[in-house]
Amino acid sequence: MKTRRIADLAVLSVVLSIALVAAARAEEKAVPGWDPALFREASTIKVMTTEPDVGEHWSNLWVVVIDGQPYVRLGDRAYGRIQRNTTSPYVKLKVADQEFDKVKLEEMPDMKEKVATAMADKYWMDILIRHESHPMVARLVPQTPAPETSSH
Template sequence: MKIYRIANLAILSLVLSIAFATAACAADNTVPGWDPAVLRDASTIKVMTTEPDAGEHWSNLWVVVIDGQPYVRLGDRSYVRIQRNTTKPYVKLKVADQEFDKVKVEEMPDMKDKVAAAMADKYWMDVLIRHESHPMVARLVPEAAPPETPSH
């Protein structure tokens, strides 16, 4: 009887190990090159918006990473650009030597205090900037480019 319990426990452990490994692989980001550590270490990132009257515009933004997710805090001008962006909710993003064509800007008002604290920890100039208007805090979520379809 004891051998059956040990065997069942071994099988259960194996099944759980496989399930956890599969879940960990599924949680991996499928966007090639996307690495929150690069964003965490970056001084600034660039996001491109496209406005109907002004065309393309690259903005420099501060970025922080909280629990593996990158966040930005937008000032008035950046907020207006994001709102008028013709590719909304997506922007193009440059960080270090990489460029991502489709990054979703998800408004996250519940993260305002955490992002503000992280900005204060990362950027010494935040002692002045924190007093300016910041109408939006957003998480940046990359989306994989659709697979290319072969042309015939």
């Protein structure tokens, strides 16, 4: 009987995990215009941070796509801007002709090697850049806009 409960619990855990992943992916796809192909084809993207004494600043970043998810690797200056960003954890992002007002930079230190390899494959200049400091690797996660409410 105890073995049966453990097996049922294991099956339930797997089903819930799949459901959570599917829900997260569905939420990302619900953002109009968000498409991994945009990032795969882009040479660079722009992220806007806002600093107290500086105001708005657009930084150009390299971007790679791994398993359908866009990732960036930040150097010291870009990382400093992210640390001082008053809209943290969100930035505004431009890629190709698309603009996204609320994108979360989700720090992913466990992806450092995969992102470095993907950067080297995509960008020939990475032969020099890879030796610089990169204190942050992040996945770009779009936030769905809040539904508009009627004032009636």
